[in-house]
Amino acid sequence: MPSASTIQTLTQLSYLIAAALFILGLKRMSSPVTAVSGVRWAGVGMLLATIVTLAFMGASSLNLMLVIIAIAIGTVIAWVSGKRVAMTDMPQMIALYNGMGGGAAAAIAAVELYSGNEHNPVHLTMAAVGGFIGAVSFSGSLIAFAKLQGLITKSVRFSGQKFVNLAILLITVGFGFMVVSGVGADSGLPVVSLLFVFALILGVAMTLPIGGADMPVVISLYNALTGLAVGFEGFVLDNAAMIIAGTVVGSAGTLLTQLMAKAMNRSLGNVLFSNFGETSVAGGGAAGTQKPIEASDAGVMMAYSQKIIIVPGYGLAVAQAQHKVWELTQLLMDHGVKVRFAIHPVAGRMPGHMNVLLAEAGVPYDLISDLDEINAEFETADVALIIGANDVVNPDARTNKNSPIYGMPILNADKAKNVIVIKRGQGQGFSGIDNALFGLDQTRMLYGDAQAAVSQLIQAVKAAG
Amino acid sequence: MIDGVIALYIFMLAAFTGYEVISRVPVILHTPLMSGSNFVHGIVLVGAMVALATADTTLVRVIGFIGVLLAAGNAVGGYVVTERMLKMFVLAGKKKGP
Numbered sequence: 001m002p003s004a005s006t007i008q009t010l011t012q013l014s015y016l017i018a019a020a021l022f023i024l025g026l027k028r029m030s031s032p033v034t035a036v037s038g039v040r041w042a043g044v045g046m047l048l049a050t051i052v053t054l055a056f057m058g059a060s061s062l063n064l065m066l067v068i069i070a071i072a073i074g075t076v077i078a079w080v081s082g083k084r085v086a087m088t089d090m091p092q093m094i095a096l097y098n099g100m101g102g103g104a105a106a107a108i109a110a111v112e113l114y115s116g117n118e119h120n121p122v123h124l125t126m127a128a129v130g131g132f133i134g135a136v137s138f139s140g141s142l143i144a145f146a147k148l149q150g151l152i153t154k155s156v157r158f159s160g161q162k163f164v165n166l167a168i169l170l171i172t173v174g175f176g177f178m179v180v181s182g183v184g185a186d187s188g189l190p191v192v193s194l195l196f197v198f199a200l201i202l203g204v205a206m207t208l209p210i211g212g213a214d215m216p217v218v219i220s221l222y223n224a225l226t227g228l229a230v231g232f233e234g235f236v237l238d239n240a241a242m243i244i245a246g247t248v249v250g251s252a253g254t255l256l257t258q259l260m261a262k263a264m265n266r267s268l269g270n271v272l273f274s275n276f277g278e279t280s281v282a283g284g285g286a287a288g289t290q291k292p293i294e295a296s297d298a299g300v301m302m303a304y305s306q307k308i309i310i311v312p313g314y315g316l317a318v319a320q321a322q323h324k325v326w327e328l329t330q331l332l333m334d335h336g337v338k339v340r341f342a343i344h345p346v347a348g349r350m351p352g353h354m355n356v357l358l359a360e361a362g363v364p365y366d367l368i369s370d371l372d373e374i375n376a377e378f379e380t381a382d383v384a385l386i387i388g389a390n391d392v393v394n395p396d397a398r399t400n401k402n403s404p405i406y407g408m409p410i411l412n413a414d415k416a417k418n419v420i421v422i423k424r425g426q427g428q429g430f431s432g433i434d435n436a437l438f439g440l441d442q443t444r445m446l447y448g449d450a451q452a453a454v455s456q457l458i459q460a461v462k463a464a465g
Numbered sequence: 466m467i468d469g470v471i472a473l474y475i476f477m478l479a480a481f482t483g484y485e486v487i488s489r490v491p492v493i494l495h496t497p498l499m500s501g502s503n504f505v506h507g508i509v510l511v512g513a514m515v516a517l518a519t520a521d522t523t524l525v526r527v528i529g530f531i532g533v534l535l536a537a538g539n540a541v542g543g544y545v546v547t548e549r550m551l552k553m554f555v556l557a558g559k560k561k562g563p
Contacts, residue, residue, distance in 0.1 A: 015511075022505045023482055029501045030490040035551040039501055043544050046507060050540075053511040059518030063526070067514050070530045074537025082545030087553075093546055094500050097507075101539035104509045107532025111516040115525050122469065223503050230509040231479075235472055237512050243472065244479045245508040251483035252502050256495060343493075352496035359553040368493070 007056045014052035015241035021045030022245045026252065032365070049241050074100075087360050088317040091353065092148035095219045098226050099141025105134030105229035106196065112236055113179060113192045121180065123236050128176045130232025132199045137225040139203030144219050147207075156208040162273055165205050172198040206272065214271045216346065216353075217260045221268070224253025263345035263409070293444035295453060298420050299460020305382035307338040309374065311411055312354045313347050315388010315424065319450035322361040325387065328458050329363065335461070341367055342374040342411050344392035375412050384416035386437075388423065388450045394435045419443040422453045497554070500547040507540025 021041050028038030050071075059067060078097065085093045109131025112118050118127060146152045175195040177183070210218055227249030234242025261268045302308060310329070316322060329339045341363065347354045358368060369377075378384060386393055393413040396403040413419055414437050421438060423445060437443060446453050490498055513536040517529030 018508065022508070023486065026483075026486045026498070026501060026505065029498055029547075029551070030486065030494060032491075032494065032554045035494065035497065035554055036548065039504065039544065039547045039551055042501065042505055043548075046504075046510075046540055046544070049508060049511050050514070053514050057515055057518040063518050063520055063529075066526060066530050067517050067533055070517070070533035071510075071514075071537045074534040075541045078538040078540075078542030079545060082542045082549070085546065087550070090496065090500070090546060090550065093542065094496075094503055097539050097542035097546070098503045100535040100542070101503070101506050101509055104513045104532045104536035104539060107528050107535065108509070108512050108516045110528045111520065111525050111532065114528065115519075115521070117519075220499055223499055223506075226509075227502065227506045230506045230512070231476070233509065233512050237515055239512055239515070240475065241508050242512050243475050244482075245505050247476050247479035248483035248486070249502040249506045251480040252487040253483075253499070255484055255487045256499055256502075259495070352493050352498075355493035356496055356550050356553060365493070370493075 007058075011052055011056050012240065014048050015239065018045035018049035018241045019244040021048075022241075023248060026248065086320070087357055088320060089149070090356065091216065091219060091348075092145045095141045095145040095148065095215075095222070098219065098223050099138050099145065102134045102137030102141060102222065102226040102229060105226065105233050106131045106138055106199070107134075108233045108237070109134060109229075110192070110196060112233075113195075118236070124180045126232045126235045128179050128195065130229045130236065132172060132176055132195065133225050133232070134229035135196050135199035136203040136206070137222045137229060139200040140207040141203075141219070141222045141226075143204055143207035144215055144222065148215055152208075155211050161205075161209055165202070168198060168202045168205055172202055210271070217257055217268070217271050220253060220257040220260055221272075224250050224257055227251075227253050260346065266408075290438050290445045291443065293420065293446055295446060295448075295456030296460045296463070298444065298446055299457050300464045301418060301420070302332060302337070302383055302385070302457065303335055303461045303464035305332075305337050307340075307377075307381045308332060308383045308385060309340050309342050309378060309381045309413070309416065311342050311344070311347075311384060311386045311389050311393055311413055312358070313344075313387065313389025313392060315390075315422065315450045317348055317353065317357055317388070319388065319452075321387065321450040321454050322357040322363075324451055324454040324458065326358070326361040326363050328454055328461065329367070331458060331461050339367065340369055340374060340377070342378075342413075343368055343370055344389070344411050345371060345409075347389055347392050371409060371411060378412045378415040381416040383418045383420060384413040386413060386419065386421040386423075387454070390423075390435055393437050396434075396436045400436070413437060414440055414443075417442060420446055422446045422448065422450050424449060494554075497547060497550045500543065500550060504540065504543030504547050507536060507543050510536035510540050512536075 022045050025038045025042030028034040028041060109127045112127045118124055175191050175198060178191045179195050227246045231243050231246025231250055234246055261271055332339050341358060343354045391405055393411050394405060395414045397405045397408045397410045400406060419442055421443060513532035517533050520526040520529045
């Protein structure tokens with residue numbers, strides 16, 4: 001057995017290598033060509049750090065056994081669920097795994113605080129702050145998961161909610177202060193437990209009022225928060241890999257959150273504290289009536305078009321229609337129709353969600369354009385085919401100052417010569433806002449589940465010759 | 466081993482690194498990247514392992530056990546879903562040919 005200082009050096013070295021692999025991995029993940037190798041590099045780093053820790057952590061045989069059992073259970077559950085989950089359900093799985101990370105950071109803090117071995121005030125503060133953030137991220141992510149999974153369908157809102165949440169925050173911070181300073185230690189209050197309980201309540205209370213459309217931003221925020229919590233606990237444990245990885249994710253996640261909020265033309269504070277959706281009655285109301293169209297007519301119209309722009313949205317994801325859409329696209333291209341996909345930055349439930357789905361179906365990148373690239377092209381398109389998208393093509397965002405989404409950059413589908421909207425019913429979209437596009441003269445509604453509707457379109461295009 | 470000011474330096478440099486790494490990412494990779502960074506903070510696993518390894522009371526053992534279980538879930542689940550997502554981009558890229 002090597003000496004204690006050798007072990008210490010070996011462990012630290014492995015953490016250094018792991019941290020470097022994480023950063024290189026993230027870097028490689030930021031280009032489609034190297035992305036898969038990126039996550040594998042990071043995976044090697046994780047494996048290295050885990051094995052070295054397991055080998056050298058010097059646990060009693062009971063604790064060692066517990067560690068191995070816990071890893072085995074966690075691995076099996078996550079492996080099976082991760083392999084099985086449908087691509088469309090990715091956002092909530094990310095929320096779930098992220099919540100687990102936050103919970104783990106909170107658990108580390110709880111171990112440090114309950115065991116009472118830590119007396120360094122800086123470390124105590126770090127442990128308490130990291131535990132607080134981790135616990136908020138844990139319960140908040142679970143609520144986000146439940147909302148996206150459809151387990152919670154209502155957004156709980158009441159007047160004065162902000163103040164209630166602020167009160168919970170202040171109480172939590174108060175207990176955190178008591179934990180760190182030792183004030184009230186002889187009061188008999190279980191301050192450590194109270195800190196965690198109130199932090200968990202805060203995560204729930206913060207997330208419940210947020211509408212489903214804002215969930216991607218919230219998940220991204222909790223991802224950044226978990227990173228920070230891990231970083232703080234890394235300070236407590238003198239673990240460089242945790243400090244570096246946690247902080248890198250914390251800052252990268254914060255930037256990503258801002259990018260997403262910006263794509264919706266809203267500030268982060270607005271997402272977290274405004275009661276989005278409540279004011280939607282003030283929206284302009286759908287001008288004009290919705291005019292339905294049969295799939296056969298829509299198919300003919302599309303078969304004889306020169307240029308079609310497809311705008312996918314969450315409806316495509318729910319219906320798992322991505323493969324059918326690609327089939328339709330290939331068919332149209334065989335007819336000599338120029339087909340492009342227009343992806344709004346916040347289409348679906350996460351930025352890039354649509355890209356992932358279209359990639360799954362095998363749609364090549366060069367057919368896919370983002371908002372800035374494609375917006376000028378709608379004017380030359382014969383048909384804009386909207387599949388289960390709503391707010392991202394709502395022209396009210398440009399014109400109606402009363403609309404809650406006023407100012408959000410949208411895809412200019414209303415500029416196309418014809419608009420076909422595939423939609424499940426006549427109701428409002430996810431955010432509960434009326435869509436002026438649906439009432440326009442050139443718009444026709446094709447009601448039905450996205451997959452069924454696109455299948456009918458395929459038949460219709462085939463029939464058209 | 467890692468002391469006050471040094472820790473702050475690590476914190477600062479890591480924060481800039483994270484910002485730089487993300488700032489040039491195309492929108493199409495935002496979801497996989499969020500998922501990838503979600504995997505990376507699964508390194509909390511090593512901390513949870515160390516915490517459980519030093520546990521000496523039942524309460525602390527239980528909390529530590531839950532911590533390791535959750536952390537393993539974060540790391541493994543994060544890896545599996547990220548890899549699945551990114552593999553599709555490779556497939557889509559290959560099909561792009563003639």
